[in-house]
Amino acid sequence: MSLPAVTHFERARSWRPGPRLVSLLVGGGAAVLVLYPIAYLIQASLSVGDPQARPPEAYGLANYADLGRYAHIFGNTLLVAAIATVLAVVVGFAMGWILSRTNVPGRAAFEQLMALPYYVTPLMGALAWALIGSPTSGFVNQIWRALGGDGHLIDINTPWGIAWVMALFEGAVAFVMIGAVMKSMDPALEEASQVLGASRLRTMLRITLPLVLPGVLGAAIFVFAEMLGSFSAALVLGLPNRFYVVTTAMYQLVSQYPPRFPTAAAMGVSLFAVMFAMVWVYRRIVSGGSYATITGKAFRPRVMDVGRLRWPFLGICLGYLGVAVILPVLTIVYASFQRLTAAFPRRDNFTLANYATALSLDAVRSALWNSLLLGFATASLGVVLMGFLAWLIYRSRLPGAGLIEYVLMFPQAVPRLVFAFGMLWAWLVFPIPIYGTLWLLLIAYLTVFLPLGLRTISGVILQIDRSLEESAQMCGATWGYRLRTVTMPLLKPGLVAAWLLLFIASVRELGASILLMGPKSKVITPAIVESWFSTSSELTAALALLQTLAVAAALAIMFAVARRAVQAGGE
Amino acid sequence: MSQASIEVRDLVVRYGAVVAVRGVTFTVGAGEHLTLLGPSGCGKTTTLRAIAGLERPTSGEIRIGGSPVFSSSPAVNVPAERRGLSMVFQSYAIWPHMTVFDNVAYGLRVRRRPEAEVTTRVREALDLVQLGDLGARSASKLSGGQQQRVALARAFVFSPSVLLFDEPLSNLDAKLRAEMRVELKELQRRLDITSVYVTHDLEEALAISDRIVVMRDGVIEQVGTPAEIYDRPRNTFVADFVGSANLIRGRRRPDLERDGLVVIQTPGGALVHGISPDRRVGAEALVAVRTVRLRIDRVRPATPVNVWPARIRQRVFQGDFTQYHIDWEGRQLIVRSAAPEPMAEGDEVFVSVEPRHCVLLEE
Numbered sequence: 001m002s003l004p005a006v007t008h009f010e011r012a013r014s015w016r017p018g019p020r021l022v023s024l025l026v027g028g029g030a031a032v033l034v035l036y037p038i039a040y041l042i043q044a045s046l047s048v049g050d051p052q053a054r055p056p057e058a059y060g061l062a063n064y065a066d067l068g069r070y071a072h073i074f075g076n077t078l079l080v081a082a083i084a085t086v087l088a089v090v091v092g093f094a095m096g097w098i099l100s101r102t103n104v105p106g107r108a109a110f111e112q113l114m115a116l117p118y119y120v121t122p123l124m125g126a127l128a129w130a131l132i133g134s135p136t137s138g139f140v141n142q143i144w145r146a147l148g149g150d151g152h153l154i155d156i157n158t159p160w161g162i163a164w165v166m167a168l169f170e171g172a173v174a175f176v177m178i179g180a181v182m183k184s185m186d187p188a189l190e191e192a193s194q195v196l197g198a199s200r201l202r203t204m205l206r207i208t209l210p211l212v213l214p215g216v217l218g219a220a221i222f223v224f225a226e227m228l229g230s231f232s233a234a235l236v237l238g239l240p241n242r243f244y245v246v247t248t249a250m251y252q253l254v255s256q257y258p259p260r261f262p263t264a265a266a267m268g269v270s271l272f273a274v275m276f277a278m279v280w281v282y283r284r285i286v287s288g289g290s291y292a293t294i295t296g297k298a299f300r301p302r303v304m305d306v307g308r309l310r311w312p313f314l315g316i317c318l319g320y321l322g323v324a325v326i327l328p329v330l331t332i333v334y335a336s337f338q339r340l341t342a343a344f345p346r347r348d349n350f351t352l353a354n355y356a357t358a359l360s361l362d363a364v365r366s367a368l369w370n371s372l373l374l375g376f377a378t379a380s381l382g383v384v385l386m387g388f389l390a391w392l393i394y395r396s397r398l399p400g401a402g403l404i405e406y407v408l409m410f411p412q413a414v415p416r417l418v419f420a421f422g423m424l425w426a427w428l429v430f431p432i433p434i435y436g437t438l439w440l441l442l443i444a445y446l447t448v449f450l451p452l453g454l455r456t457i458s459g460v461i462l463q464i465d466r467s468l469e470e471s472a473q474m475c476g477a478t479w480g481y482r483l484r485t486v487t488m489p490l491l492k493p494g495l496v497a498a499w500l501l502l503f504i505a506s507v508r509e510l511g512a513s514i515l516l517m518g519p520k521s522k523v524i525t526p527a528i529v530e531s532w533f534s535t536s537s538e539l540t541a542a543l544a545l546l547q548t549l550a551v552a553a554a555l556a557i558m559f560a561v562a563r564r565a566v567q568a569g570g571e
Numbered sequence: 572m573s574q575a576s577i578e579v580r581d582l583v584v585r586y587g588a589v590v591a592v593r594g595v596t597f598t599v600g601a602g603e604h605l606t607l608l609g610p611s612g613c614g615k616t617t618t619l620r621a622i623a624g625l626e627r628p629t630s631g632e633i634r635i636g637g638s639p640v641f642s643s644s645p646a647v648n649v650p651a652e653r654r655g656l657s658m659v660f661q662s663y664a665i666w667p668h669m670t671v672f673d674n675v676a677y678g679l680r681v682r683r684r685p686e687a688e689v690t691t692r693v694r695e696a697l698d699l700v701q702l703g704d705l706g707a708r709s710a711s712k713l714s715g716g717q718q719q720r721v722a723l724a725r726a727f728v729f730s731p732s733v734l735l736f737d738e739p740l741s742n743l744d745a746k747l748r749a750e751m752r753v754e755l756k757e758l759q760r761r762l763d764i765t766s767v768y769v770t771h772d773l774e775e776a777l778a779i780s781d782r783i784v785v786m787r788d789g790v791i792e793q794v795g796t797p798a799e800i801y802d803r804p805r806n807t808f809v810a811d812f813v814g815s816a817n818l819i820r821g822r823r824r825p826d827l828e829r830d831g832l833v834v835i836q837t838p839g840g841a842l843v844h845g846i847s848p849d850r851r852v853g854a855e856a857l858v859a860v861r862t863v864r865l866r867i868d869r870v871r872p873a874t875p876v877n878v879w880p881a882r883i884r885q886r887v888f889q890g891d892f893t894q895y896h897i898d899w900e901g902r903q904l905i906v907r908s909a910a911p912e913p914m915a916e917g918d919e920v921f922v923s924v925e926p927r928h929c930v931l932l933e934e
């Protein structure tokens with residue numbers, strides 16, 4: 001038999017449209033998507049001529065020098081972020097410890113339920129807590145006065161209130177990070193201490209705490225960075241009292257007349273620099289080998305019998321889910337059926353009018369439709385793009401793959417509002433007029449959600465043994481054939497998960513959308529915020545619920561279609 | 572069946588600062604079964620993957636069937652999928668989302684064989700590995716031994732010119748491993764394909780190879796048939812790695828050498844007659860004697876050389892054989908004996924060995 005495969009001579013230098021070229025194009029393209037807006041953000045921050053002039057008339061550092069005038073805003077941001085971080089880490093640590101190390105009743109169920117705050121979103125939480133805790137009309141204060149109290153008991157429109165709402169939602173993130181560290185700790189380390197005669201308390205203080213400390217510190221830094229860039233809670237709760245943090249101040253500067261782009265840009269760059277440094281420190285901690293707790297050995301986390309303390313612990317878990325999920329959702333549902341929201345229900349106060357109004361408004365219908373359309377497009381394109389990028393970064397061995405990963409993870413360190421500002425500036429001058437259209441939002445979503453999609457998919461890619469692809473190669477399959485027959489099918493669960501996450505995240509996106517949507521391309525989340533400030537809170541509550549229902553319905557349809565397709569394919 | 576020879580010349584593979592393979596040269600004849608043997612981390616897998624095309628060497632040349640598939644100058648690098656080889660992975664790498672049949676059929680479908688031919692050839696292959704009735708089974712529901720057979724069938728079904736094996740049996744338990752070893756050998760002979768096999772298991776290497784390449788730290792220590800490697804290790808590393816051996820050090824006595832034998836004298840004065848299959852050694856020399864080649868007797872055997880009095884210090888019963896630790900010349904020798912009636916500890920005995928089992932080592 002002849003050997004066509006090996007007699008076929010080949011020069012490595014010769015040009016062949018292989019994985020290398022495609023990878024370079026896609027990877028490079030994605031990197032441009034990320035870096036282009038950042039470059040324009042920096043350019044805008046250095047513009048010292050006429051603030052409206054494009055391109056800038058003159059360059060200088062005056063905008064940064066000018067930031068001194070806004071020192072109180074930076075102070076506000078740090079204050080809120082610090083309070084919220086402490087709260088979130090306390091919540092995350094307590095829940096992480098209780099759910100991974102004690103025999104609290106219903107542990108497994110609670111662990112699943114801890115994902116719920118993510119689905120509630122800070123915006124919905126902020127709206128709900130505004131209804132619950134605003135000084136005059138908040139439910140709690142209404143009840144307080146009905147009981148004979150004076151003035152108000154709580155005031156949510158304060159730094160503390162904002163931090164409280166942010167912490168409720170970021171607490172779930174802290175829980176995931178800290179819980180993972182606690183679970184990955186070899187119980188033998190603690191058992192060794194007890195065998196050597198140390199008491200439980202001593203073991204906890206001398207062994208457990210030092211071991212989980214790096215993980216907790218990492219979570220704290222990560223959460224703090226996220227808080228610095230968070231937007232929705234500060235917008236909803238801070239604006240009534242003219243209490244600004246950096247992101248809301250930027251939004252104000254850009255949307256006022258005349259807008260002050262350069263100042264906003266300088267603020268954005270400063271925030272970006274701080275967050276970037278924090279994320280860098282976070283990565284150093286995580287990869288710095290301080291995780292000696294992770295031994296790679298298989299073990300079951302040891303569950304401690306805490307006796308009667310189980311019930312108070314159960315109370316803590318229920319309490320957290322109560323204030324983060326149950327109370328906000330019930331509040332929004334209740335408010336959406338009210339004429340004028342009041343703490344004490346009256347029969348004649350119930351109405352369906354809010355829903356009728358919401359659904360009759362063309363603006364709302366088109367915003368909802370646009371959001372679903374964008375969510376579908378972002379998720380579908382995103383899965384293909386990010387699936388390929390994840391493969392490229394973790395599997396292709398392309399030189400420079402590490403650099404591409406670094407660049408693509410950039411948006412994680414940039415608040416979406418700041419990023420959107422760069423895009424606004426960048427795409428305004430783009431020769432193809434996409435500004436003010438849904439296309440710009442699509443590009444924005446694909447860019448800002450790159451880290452989310454990449455992380456989800458790479459989690460699965462890294463679990464797929466490399467030899468599964470290599471054995472296809474040894475069977476003679478070319479890279480495209482391998483990708484189609486082996487890699488993609490094995491990745492399917494990860495891709496489905498990524499699709500769902502991207503869809504949900506897109507439909508609920510606020511920070512980038514609020515700056516980038518045009519008058520003819522409105523999307524739903526900014527419309528909800530607009531409604532909050534310009535119409536009634538009851539109508540807003542109805543809108544928020546409609547959004548949630550629309551997402552749920554879209555997901556249900558997707559599932560049904562997917563199942564149908566799978567069944568049809570199987571026959 | 573097709574066969575191709577493989578030539579590897581001055582192969583160097585570098586991972587950043589680590590040099591995994593440092594200048595390795597060997598050839599595999601058409602139809603030959605060659606094994607790369609060596610301790611963990613010596614660069615066996617890396618060499619195999621370089622032949623496969625899964626690892627890009629830093630320099631050197633690899634030819635398959637006479638044509639270069641890799642060469643640093645002039646630059647040639649044929650991608651793995653076009654080298655016409657096949658490989659069985661240590662992890663089996665069975666695709667869990669396909670049936671057994673589809674796994675095995677993959678290589679044929681890649682080559683766009685008509686579906687009728689695919690069906691018959693996959694059937695034949697599955698029969699050959701004794702999995703005839705499992706074709707429709709999902710590949711994720713197989714035992715380790717079955718996965719291993721699927722991996723085998725998948726690797727040879729499309730008649731590659733060379734089969735590469737990376738420790739294919741290492742994930743099986745000891746008993747199954749011994750069975751599969753025999754089956755694998757049978758299959759190799761039946762298919763009659765050139766094969767390169769990687770293992771760190773000595774018995775496996777001795778059982779299935781025509782020739783063995785012993786590696787250490789990215790270089791070749793010795794190349795030879797299993798018998799050569801076992802009976803005539805080139806140096807201490809090979810002698811030690813390939814089964815257990817006693818190493819005896821002494822001064823060369825060229826004055827006493829006759830009949831092509833070499834003689835060394837131990838510090839205690841004992842003379843050891845041995846062979847030196849073109850070894851380059853100085854005045855000081857080491858001789859390796861396999862523990863199973865030494866004999867112990869109560870009465871002095873009637874051989875003229877290599878007979879010494881000794882005393883049994885310790886006896887360890889190990890089932891198939893008994894291991895004796897013997898006081899000899901102020902040191903210990905280890906002897907493994909399968910003789911039915913054991914000696915007792917403290918017995919005065921004679922140790923003897925044929926000169927052809929005493930091999931001079933290079934250092």
Ligand SMILES: Nc1ncnc2c1ncn2[C@@H]1O[C@H](COP(=O)(O)OP(=O)(O)OP(=O)(O)O)[C@@H](O)[C@H]1O
Nearest residue numbers: 586589590591610611612613614615616617618771
């Ligand atoms: N991808 C890699 N990056 C860096 N170093 C590597 C890589 N792969 C292998 N090495 C190093 O190269 C050397 C040879 O590795 P190789 O896998 O070839 O060993 P081996 O002989 O197959 O060992 P084993 O019997 O354990 O499989 C080792 O020191 C290993 O640490």
Ligand SMILES: [Mg+2]
Nearest residue numbers: 615616617738
């Ligand atoms: Mg290996």
